[in-house]
Amino acid sequence: ETGVTQTPRHLVMGMTNKKSLKCEQHLGHNAMYWYKQSAKKPLELMFVYNFKEQTENNSVPSRFSPECPNSSHLFLHLHTLQPEDSALYLCASSQDLDLLGASTDTQYFGPGTRLTVL
Amino acid sequence: QKEVEQNSGPLSVPEGAIASLNCTYSDRGSQSFFWYRQYSGKSPELIMFIYSNGDKEDGRFTAQLNKASQYVSLLIRDSQPSDSATYLCAVNYGQNFVFGPGTRLSVLP
Secondary structure, rough: OOOEEEHHHHHEEOOOOEEEEEEEEOOOOOEEEEEEOOOOOEEEEEEEEOOOOOEEEOOOOEEEEEEEOOOEEEEEEEEOHHHHHHHEEEEEEEEEOOOOOOOOOOOOOOOOOOEEEE | OOEEEEEOOOEEEEEOOEEEEEEEOOOOOOOOOEEEEOOOOOOOOEEEEOOOOOOEEEEEEEEEEEEEOOOOEEEOOOOHHHOOOEEEEEEEOOOOEEEOOOOEEEEEO
8 A cells, every 4th residue: 555545446426426536645745646547548647736736737627626725635526527537546646846847756646546427 | 749659568478588668758858757567457656767868777677768769668577477567658748747558568477
């Protein structure tokens, strides 16, 4: 088990539901990330937070809404999702971003949330 | 468009052989390169990272970086069946951390 935890591990939701994914890191890191991993596709970076501030949003649809209340916790709020949003959602953390906002540190991943949208 | 490319495989090698995994990337400005291993149904776990041209060795693993050719590789010596997994190459582009599609490695006993 890594220093990054995610809950729930599995989630099934309807297209009209609202749910939230939670991520917590116990590594003292300052940067946190949300990734989406679909079958047969590379990991896709969704959001980056550094010191609780969002620094990257890779053109993610507004039905995904991140929240970072502090450097240890990261949420992904979900509403009116589509079946094609079914995927493994991974949270990761790293020590920091550099002065140019580059992620050069090792990223440590949580176990992921397997999301199924019906 | 920042891209990281890998042969999807599967790459099959016999137990005890050397497995060679390759990755190319499109942006010469990249500074950090990572290899992750992902077992089926599990999250990626870091194997190695490399920042400088040349080789970097860690146990049975050697990462090789050639920035001029925009090429990074991972060699696994004395491959074991437990090495069977998907290997992801990751490259940093500023704030973005781009992963390749992964190469599936199968080590045959």
